[in-house]
Amino acid sequence: MAMSGGSDDGQPMMDINTTPLIDVMLVLLIMFIITIPIQTHAVKVDLPVNDPNQKQPAIDPVKNKVSIDPTGAIFWNGTPVDRVRLQQYLEQSVTMNPEPELHFQPDPKAKYEVVDQVLAVIKRSNVTKLGFIGNEQYYNDF
Template sequence: MAMSGGSDDGEPMMEINTTPLIDVMLVLLIMFIITIPIQTHAVKVDLPQPNSNNPQTIEPDKNKVTIDPTGQIAWNGAPINEVTLRQYLDATLQLPTEPELHFQPDPNARYEKVDEVLAIIKRANITRLGFVGNEQYRNDF
């Protein structure tokens, strides 16, 4: 900013110097911005805890996932929910060799439920997946 001196007649300068005021204002603004807490959008989810009382139901060579007409998922014949299915799939990946996963939905099962289960299997990064029981549809087409 340009500074103006007094007039030539030796009178004192009557204008206030605003440069230090602007500097202080900018420093206070920066300090205010830094001290604002960061807004985090967190969703609190109660995750299931692994239960060591359940017997190990994961076979080392092959496992079978079925869906009945009511939409109930079963792992090797035992009814489970989606969260337990994901836990079992994650446990199969921890084995030295990944076992085969046989997927057999009932012909009357809703496609929406079958699609949900396939999405869970895909998100678990299962690479050895086989569809079992497709011969029942051979005369439908």
């Protein structure tokens, strides 16, 4: 039976009582949220096994570093090389797609003649991505 709307006209109230409907909907929503299985997102990746005996590639496909120490020795990614081997590595790296960056870092005490010769080798190999590393160490000299 419907109750009177508060007026004394004696007419029954024609609006539906939505409070129980909302309560039931909230209970159903909470039950639905609780019963949803927890979703686990897993990406299966086969990681390489670290083998200390494995030889590292001479040319890194991302970036390579040519450095010169104070005695004039030339290093390719930390391995000592001569100018001929440096030229071979540079020619191989230029043919890679995309071409890896070449970072050039001479020691401040290295002879200019050796640095100039290495830069000539780099220029002859047509390297397009070249960056000088360590120039900030000279900012107080000038």
